[in-house]
Amino acid sequence: MLAVVVVVVAVLLPLAAAQQTMQFSSCASGAYAANSTYEANLAVLAAALPGKASTAAAGAAAGYATATVGAVPDQVSALALCRGDANATACRACVAASFRVARRDCPSSKDATTYQDGCIVRFSDQRFLDFVGVNSPVSELYSDADSNITAVPVAWFNAAVVALMNATVDTAVAAGSGSNNTKKYFATAVEDFDPKHYPKIYGMAQCAPVMTAAQCRSCLGGFVSSIPWFLNGKPGGRVLGIWCNLRYSVKPFYQGQPMLQISAPPEPPPPAMPSLAAPPTRTARRRRVAGIPAGVACFVVLMLILSAYAFIRFKRKKAAKKDNLLKKMARGKCTIFDLATLKEATENFSEKHKLGEGGFGTVYKGKLPDGQEIAVKKLIESCGHGLNQLHNEVLVLAELQHKNLVRLQGFCVHKDEMLLVYEYIKNGSLDNFLFAHASRGNALSWDQQYNIIFGIAKGIMYLHEDSSIRIIHRDLKANNILLDEDMDPKIADFGLARLIGGGHTHTKTTRIVGTYGYMAPEYAIHGNVSPKIDIFSFGVLVLEIVTKRKNCSYGDGTTDTVNLLSDVWSYWTEGVISQVIDQSLEGHFRNQALRCIHIGLLCVQSDPDDRPDIPSVIFMLTRDNMELQPPTEPAFFFNGNSNSASQTSDQRVYVYDRSGKIYEEDISANGITLTDIYPR
Structure with missing residues (x-):
């Protein structure tokens, strides 16, 4: 979502011309459908708010009014603030005009702000009225040199x-x-x-x-x-x-x-003009020449002193920042370990105890003196983000308690050594079971695969909806999913997680982090962060789990296709999607696997508005007789021969039969019917 907008405007005011009126709108992402409940609620609000604001303007409390209409997810909240010198008639006219301007400038937008000379009006599907005085950074700048x-x-x-x-x-x-x-x-x-x-x-x-x-x-x-x-x-x-x-x-x-x-403050005095003096004598010139080396020496000494001062100041500032982060982390609900304990537990971080290695550090298995097994992630400070990643992960994980999230036991900071201590997850990461070896990849039964998919979805549900603050993981992938001794999944590695508070659902970042192949297009290209980027990653994971193939397999000799999404979509449009699942599956398990592919394709749509949210995903996974909307072409689909255009132009009903073929029928087979089930 777009937070409360602050706009800095350099107004062009020709001195010889009359004042020009201002009228423009700022639009946020998210659109409502024509004739929808949201549109009806917005119409009710647009009719009521002008009168409410004009009544306030006629009183002594300024032309300020707010209103909320409807229930979530179609709830609309609005605010109007008329200029303090506007009368009731002018206030009413300005607020009414603002809604018309917003519809013109931001057609079908769920969140818009209109600025006029006489008033400011905002309406949104977000609960921005709960955050009085919270203005976002500058978002638009208008100037004329x-x-x-x-x-x-x-x-x-x-x-x-x-x-x-x-x-x-x-x-x-x-x-x-x-x-x-x-x-x-x-x-x-x-x-x-x-x-x-x-x-x-x-x-x-x-x-x-x-x-x-x-x-x-x-x-x-x-x-x-x-x-x-x-x-x-x-x-x-x-x-x-x-x-x-x-x-x-x-x-x-x-x-x-x-x-x-x-x-006004007094005008500053004009700069002093250099005075004209008599030409210097020969003696004076000699003195000046003799003074040049002394001046250079003094300058060099001064620069050395300033450099030393700047270096000391930088070190102190860095140390102060580090101490501040450590104090914040110490308030988390986890243990602070000393380095000697962790060295002993891992046999001084022995190679034989190494569990894995990633971009931010290496993970080792360890055993504490009381016999408890742990996993220790030793962060790489040279990457430049070690302390920030540790701080982020501690603050996130210390407050999270869910069976499908890895549990953080504590952390350790000693000089430049930074470590995170987790519960030890016996079976390692999911990618080892899916991709490492063909023989081991087939060790997962369909029940285990489905349980892993459902467990990941429940973990995401907790992060997006049930925790005290909305958390976007930003790096969901197979090797960040750990499997315990019961093969239950646990989401790990929250060093890149993004926290979104205040009821916000969208934000933007200038630093793109994560793993290509799992990144949603709006995040990889524009840096847009929302829960839908985790939904995209989840969709990729679902397709990988069902097919036991990597999304991107460049150079491994396993496939000639561009990526898994393209391959699955080609099979889907050709009606032979069953070829990508385990051929030994029959009956209910076969239909369940096909349904998961369908859900995975819905999650990897190019437009984030076309992807389901996580509650809808949970609903689809637990209701086998629930209808699903047909997917359209996924993001990052590369296949010029695809006939998908003909497949996506209408809203047909797809039915699975035991052979895995896809038919268009009015009646469901085996209780599995797939049509539209949730609002767009």
């Missing part, structure tokens, strides 16, 4: 704007210090500036009346600090969020007389 102030020094103008806006913020916060019935964080101000070019600068600041004074000051204060950076030398500008906003201009833009009038 030709519109900068030129007649006066830019530094002076910036200082005058900051002084004006700080005073305006103080007045706005003070104005909202009344009772809840009269709270109105709104102020206008004017500043006397340069009489020749820009006689006055006008300012305005506003917060939503639901905020506390401290929240209002914090929100607006952060915005004021951005002015010198984002609105550097602009004759007018705005910083906009749904909870607070401010504006300044060299032209008046608000109604009525200003609530505050101040004077």
Whole structure:
């Protein structure tokens, strides 16, 4: 999801022209279907909120209104904040127009924010109203290099704007210090500036009346600090969020007389001109020449001192950061081990005890003095992310308790040594059973394969829906699934996990981490992080478990296909999908395996909105008689000869028979019918 949007706008204000009106929208991902319940709820809200806001505008609490309509997942929440000097009629018209603008600019979007001169309106399927004052970082920037102030020094103008806006913020916060019935964080101000070019600068600041004074000051204060950076030398500008906003201009833009009038800071003195002096004498020139080596020596000494100081400061800062992380980790519900204990348990990290090796470190088997078996992951600090990964994994795993998640026993940090201690999982990782050796790969029975698929789904369900904070694993793959002595799966390796709090469902990252072949396209290409990237990885895992083949098999000589997704989809569209499953399966087990392939294909769709969420996956796995929608072409499908286009243009019903062929019928065979079962 897109969190509460903050937009920094450099407004173009030609000095000889009238003020131009502003009207634009910011759209988030996620769309509702035409004639859906969500659309109906949004229509109800759009009809009610303008009147509610205008009633508030007519009172003393500013034109602020909120509303929520419907129930999850079709619930719509909205907020409207009219400008503090708008009357009831203008407020109502602005809010009503904002919904029309949002529909025009963000058609079918479940989450949109519209900014106009007279009001700010946001509606969303997320519970953003629960997080008063929480504004996201800058998401949009509009500026024009030709519109900068030129007649006066830019530094002076910036200082005058900051002084004006700080005073305006103080007045706005003070104005909202009344009772809840009269709270109105709104102020206008004017500043006397340069009489020749820009006689006055006008300012305005506003917060939503639901905020506390401290929240209002914090929100607006952060915005004021951005002015010198984002609105550097602009004759007018705005910083906009749904909870607070401010504006300044060299032209008046608000109604009525200003609530505050101040004077500008003094103009900085012009730079001193170098004085003209008589030519130096021969003696003076000799002294200057003699002074050059001394000057160079002094400069070298100074640079050495500064370098030493910078190095010491860097080391101290790094140590302080490390100490801070360690203090946070120590508060987790796990044991802090000493290095000597772990060395003894692993026989000084002997090669014979090595269980595996990955990009972030090596895992060793160990035994504590009380006989308890453990697995110790020794992180590689040279990768640059060792401490951060340890910190992330400790904070995540210390709070998680689920049978399908590996349990973290504790950690150890000693100088540059960083280690994580887990419960020891007897049978190792899933990839050893699926891919390592053909003879061992066939050791998994279908009951075990299905139990592994279902257990992984339950672990993801806990991470996405049932834990105290939503967790996106980001690196689900076969060698991060461990199997205990009962062959029950446990999801491991949370060093790359992403925590999403505050009811948010989407975020974005500039650093792509994970394993290619398991990465969803929107994450690998654009860095978009949501629960649906784990669903994609789960879909790849399901197809690998059922077929016992890797998704990417480059260079291993096992297959000539580009990837497993392409291969499975080709078999699917040709109606011979049964060829990729164990030929010894019959009856119910055969149908169950085909159903898992169907679910896997649904999970690897290109569009994240087309993938089911994890509760739907659990439902599909546990209800054999439940209908499934037909999949479309999966992501990363490479096959120019595919006839999938004809297979995906309609919504046909697929039925499995005992031979594994796929037919189009109106009646199900063996109780397995596959059509649409969950909302898109």
